[in-house]
Amino acid sequence: MGSSITTWENVSAYFTFADNPFALVLFAIGTAAIIVGLIISIIRHENAAFEKIK
């Protein structure tokens, strides 16, 4: 589905979706969203944990 090549002749960038800039942007946004989401989840976890010891 994501292969960017059909032959190994004269290949340069050959990774999945290398020929699909839109998909690469989407994956980058997804990566950023996971980082931000993790930090938000840690903040929520901390707030809940600190609430219990009040």
Next chain:
Amino acid sequence: MENSPTLESLQAALDAQQAVFEMHQAMNVEVFYWWCTAIMLMIHAGFLAYEMGASRSKNALAAGIKNILAIALIIPAFYLFGWWIYNAFPTGFVPIEAAAALPWSTSMGPDVQDMGTGIFWAAFALFGATTGSILSGAVIERIRVSAFLILTIFLGGVVWIMAGAWGWHPDGWLLTKFGYHDVGASGVVHAVAGFFTLGVLMNLGARKGKFINGVPQIISPHSLPMTLIGLMMIIFGFFGFLGGCIIFNGGETGWTTIYGTPTNLSAFAFNTLMGFAGGIIGCYIATRDPFWTMSGGLVGIISVAAGLDIYSPSLAFIIAVCTGLVAVQFAKFLEKRGIDDAVGAVSVHGFTGVVAVVLVGVFAGGTPNAEGMPAISFVGQFVGAIVMGLMGFVPGYGLSFLLKKANSLRVPEACEDIGIDEVELLAKPYPEGRVPAMADLTTSDVPNKLANSET
């Protein structure tokens, strides 16, 4: 006569041999930086052991988890924007064209024709992770994990690499205008991270019980042996770090510094080891304290790293001894002013990094740079040291100030009392009993030189 080689067949054979040689040379470059990157991971294993050991047992796992998560977040952050910052900002705050370094570029992934980008990106990503981890030890036992992660992503993914673009890039303005020389990253990594840490500590405040009526108290590590082993692991990892600072060129050029001047691993070997030894001796003389003695190895290497390629080894040793002596005094100076740096990171990395950059100007002024660049000078190094210090301090202070204002920087006092492990991680580092070295908050018969107990 039919089988005699012709000129054309000999040329074809020669071309084939040349192609094989060039492919193997390119593979050697990859292999070299692959192992440098792997060895650099030992720095993180060391930070993990040393910061967990430096914490009281009630906070040991929290110290560890933030270390592990820091690496896991800085690596993708460096993929998303760190590499682009390095390539886009050598001339200052205005970006130049560097689309190939953006995360959606075809250069940023597996490519048969490109045997350089990935391996250099990996080495730089680990430099970033190291930079972000320098902050980690200083803030143990009271910072929120979330706040630390925000700060360390900013430090390891943005701040240091901006400084790296200025002072560690072939077109960096500190090099092109001032002849800045910092081959082993004393400034762009250590000074930046150390002064970023100082800015954070000023907003974070001291651990509860560290100062009573303004007098520094002893908060002993729960496992001093673990901290010593961790520090030695960091030293091991430094050989990967410093190996990653040298450029393995193809063709006839051989090794060069990141500034394009000739050097080799032999030069790095002389001065890395002499600096390591000198730093240990300097800090031992100054403190007789095991933690500081082992930290002295770091001080020594960092103190000579900026001029690793050009110092005479005996001079490197003397610089390291003297910097070790003074770095301890700087740590005491900070502590007397209410800064609780749990592992001495500001002194070991920030102070030493700045001193290292300036000393290159003192001892190696006049050394030529690559053609077209100004020679190394005291003024150039002094300007570079100030830039690196400010490049760390201003963002560190600014971002931690915002987090403090949002009440998101520090754990609540009750959490500090109970311990972050129990409150936030729901885990105990030693569930089957008390550890022998369980810290006592209030008393200790063992003097701690850093805590000014002799005064």
